[in-house]
Amino acid sequence: MKELFKRYRVFLALLAVNVVVGLTLPEIGAKSFELTRNNLLEMISVIPPIFVLLGLLDVWVDRATMIRYTGKRSGLKGVLIAFLLGSAAAGPLYAAFPVAAVMLKKGSSLFNVFIFIGAWSTTKIPLLTFEAASLGLTFTLTRLMLSIIGIVLIAATADSLLTSGQQQEIYDLNRN
Amino acid sequence: MFTYVLYALAGGGLLVSFVKDRGKTKMALKKAWKSFENILPQFLAILIIIGLALSILSPETITMLMGTRSGVFGVLGAALIGSITLIPGFVAFPLAAALLKNGAGYMQIAAFVSTLMMVGVVTLPLEIKTFGKRATLIRNVAAFVFSLLAALVIGVVL
Structure with a gap:
């Protein structure tokens, strides 16, 4: 019980802040509660299948397979798989981190995991169609082309700025 | 729309998994829940921060x-x-x-x-x-x- 309280203390403190804001500035308070509720509902509708797929991935794909397809020596194939996995996703970026954790645990290369995160963040297919509808095809395609270059550059930057010791620390974080 | 595709994938995957191996499927669901519960505290905190930030x-x-x-x-x-x-x-x-x-x-x-x-x-x-x-x-x-x-x-x- 105490453990549970400790884990959720930041959330509880923020909730208290929100209640105080709601009492002093009813308009902003009500609006923020509504936004929080809408976001919560959105999350509840999108997140379950992501975590179920994550669980299935964890149980059915063994380490050797993951290493073969997305590990250090998987080459261009590994990059493409990571990219497609990320692009086929739905849901906010923070849902990608637990999936990335499973990939790391199973031996994906850090570079490929960063590609996956990059693709999830910005080249998700459903989001692209929506972007094109709102902001036009030229804008979307230009941004998409730039993003693909950017995803690779960001992954390469992160990968090269981390020493092998630091990379090992990241793998250790996700050993569980 | 796309969410339904994900649900279909997850549902189909679970079904195939269940037919092949009940124990493993149970484990997959346990891991799914564990991963989710692991990020839940931060996640709820973030939702409130977003709500407050966007209302201001x-x-x-x-x-x-x-x-x-x-x-x-x-x-x-x-x-x-x-x-x-x-x-x-x-x-x-x-x-x-x-x-x-x-x-x-x-x-x-x-x-x-x-x-x-x-x-x-x-x-x-x-x-x-x-x-x-x-x-x-x-x-x-x-x-x-x-x-x-x-x-x-x-x-x-x-």
Whole structure:
């Protein structure tokens, strides 16, 4: 019980802040509660299948397979798989981190995991169609082309700025 | 729409998994729940922060910030707003389209959209859990710099 309280203390403190804001500035308070509720509902509708797929991935794909397809020596194939996995996703970026954790645990290369995160963040297919509808095809395609270059550059930057010791620390974080 | 595809995939996957091996399927569901519960505290905290931030930083305020200022400061401001806020795509794109109509430039909009998707200040605690502090910092800074460059290119092209 105490453990549970400790884990959720930041959330509880923020909730208290929100209640105080709601009492002093009813308009902003009500609006923020509504936004929080809408976001919560959105999350509840999108997140379950992501975590179920994550669980299935964890149980059915063994380490050797993951290493073969997305590990250090998987080459261009590994990059493409990571990219497609990320692009086929739905849901906010923070849902990608637990999936990335499973990939790391199973031996994906850090570079490929960063590609996956990059693709999830910005080249998700459903989001692209929506972007094109709102902001036009030229804008979307230009941004998409730039993003693909950017995803690779960001992954390469992160990968090269981390020493092998630091990379090992990241793998250790996700050993569980 | 796409959410249904994910549900179908997850449902189908579970079914196949269940037929093949009940024990493993149970384990998969346990792991799914464990991963979810692992991020739940931060996740709920983030939701409240977003709610508070967006109720103070209304679309009108954002329009004012990005619509009236132009040039470098507008782009920087747009990039900062995009980095801090976390707005779902189906809200963000219509908002961006409205901003364009209200006088924001393509450069500012590109900076806003790009940082919104790639840089996550409020979700840093979640990212650090998986990637550690250093890698998280590097990724977000690199994504921020990239977003500015992309905005520049888009501003020139469009």
